[in-house]
Amino acid sequence: MKAYVYQPDGSARVEERPVPKATSDSAVIAVQTTAICGTDLRARRHVSKSIAAPRVIGHEVVGEIVDLGSGLRDFAVGDRVQVAPAIGCGRCRPCSMGHTNLCDNLQTIGFQFDGSFAEYMHIPAAALQSGNVTRVDQELPDDLAVLAEPIGCILNSHRFLNLEDAASLAVFGSGFIGCMHAEIALKRGVKTVFILEIDAARRSSAAETIPEAVIMDPNDPATQESITSITNAAGVDVAIVACSAGPAQTQAMNMTAKMGRVSLFGGLPAQSTGYIDSNLIHYREISVHGVHAATPEQNREALSLLQTGTLRTQRYRESVFPLARIEEAFEALEDGTALKVLLRPGQ
Ligand SMILES: [Zn+2]
Ligand SMILES: [Zn+2]
Known part of the structure; x- marks a missing residue:
């Protein structure tokens, strides 16, 4: 598969990588839509120390489950899901208080796990166990559901x-x-x-x-x-x-x-x-x-808010690129011609 791999020196390029496989308690999605975040832009401008490189980056994602661990009963192959990327350990003090985004052992998709700028993405067992994976309602298009992660962070900040x-x-x-x-x-x-x-x-x-x-x-x-x-x-x-x-x-x-x-x-x-x-x-x-990241609950709250159809989102859905043109996609954000950029790695 094609994947955009970030290197320790801050450079990145599209490479050929093997398609990930599910274990008994993990899953693999075919990435349908993913979006470039400000964090990805910053990582490309300055070398990011928080990314365990070499690493497939990208963490705003909607995809379809194509491979599912035999031990997983809550999901089925064919389910369309959104993934909250910040995965708490469930055991530390912030996690026990419900603030999994502030986990002492936080692991994030696109940072410690391979991310969504690829045709397929592995969903780690920890993400499935911690409720970070949410089935997307049929009526909610990919282009909207993919905005749930950044909107979850916004809702987190609005709490205060x-x-x-x-x-x-x-x-x-x-x-x-x-x-x-x-x-x-x-x-x-x-x-x-x-x-x-x-x-x-x-x-x-x-x-x-x-x-x-x-x-x-x-x-x-x-x-x-x-x-x-x-x-x-x-x-x-x-x-x-x-x-x-x-x-x-x-x-x-x-x-x-x-x-x-x-x-x-x-x-x-x-x-x-x-x-x-x-x-x-x-x-x-x-x-x-x-404010730092968001919990799975805030991601779901964002999905519900998007589902109401009351947010004006048209302008964030206009710039869509295949993965092969990801550099152009980054440029469109850098020069301000796009407010948000969506990628469709399957195209
Ligand atoms: Zn983001
Ligand atoms: Zn924790």
């Missing part, structure tokens, strides 16, 4: 943010993640949504994707003033940093209202200190939350 009590939200970054945060916040009743994006072309694209949002350039000195004026000098109730930029974290803190909430959704690639002023947290009683 009390968007229901927020009148205003600022989102830094206008990629798929930024726009989807805005989309879900609007659905939850947030009246004023600002999207802050440094790139002009991406700003126009965001304006088409989320027409209700006020789109601004965070580097424009007038931006802070407009936010102050639109929020009647209060600042925003919630700020989400959905980009990997330290200065955006500083700006998010500066524009957050008293008792506001800040989500550090995007990790920083290298140095991560010096961006947060702790006195703002202290005197304004601001809460700052991190």
Whole structure:
């Protein structure tokens, strides 16, 4: 089979690999649709130490079970499934509290296990045992179900943010993640949504994707003033940093209202200190939350949300590539011509 293999030096290419085989308690899927995540982009830009290379990367996936361990009764060959990639051990303290995404022995598909940028993907026994595999309802197309993993992470971050009590939200970054945060916040009743994006072309694209949002350039000195004026000098109730930029974290803190909430959704690639002023947290009683991955339950919650058909997802489903053109797919994300890229390795 064809598979996109990431090397220890950060390079990657499509290679020929043997088709994986199921053991008595694991399974193999034919990958129907997989999507490139911001994490994959970052791994391609900077060498990723968290990937146990050489490794087939990719972790946003929907596929059909083609080989199933004889000991597995909950699934059948032919089932179409979505896989939550972060697999907890089930024994450590975070796992015992239900936070399997924070497992002390976390293993993730595309990092410690071979991932979905391939024609076939092995689903490890641990993923099946921990409830990370969910059958996809027949009515939910692949193109939507494949978005469940990143949306699961968004729902995880929203747990802390009390968007229901927020009148205003600022989102830094206008990629798929930024726009989807805005989309879900609007659905939850947030009246004023600002999207802050440094790139002009991406700003126009965001304006088409989320027409209700006020789109601004965070580097424009007038931006802070407009936010102050639109929020009647209060600042925003919630700020989400959905980009990997330290200065955006500083700006998010500066524009957050008293008792506001800040989500550090995007990790920083290298140095991560010096961006947060702790006195703002202290005197304004601001809460700052991190978020990492999502639990299988949050993946299922995302599938249910997608199933309602109420999220506007059309723009994330327009760029579809076969695996052989994966480099072009990455380029489309890098240069902003695509908000999200889907791959169909079987084509
Ligand atoms: Zn992802
Ligand atoms: Zn654990």
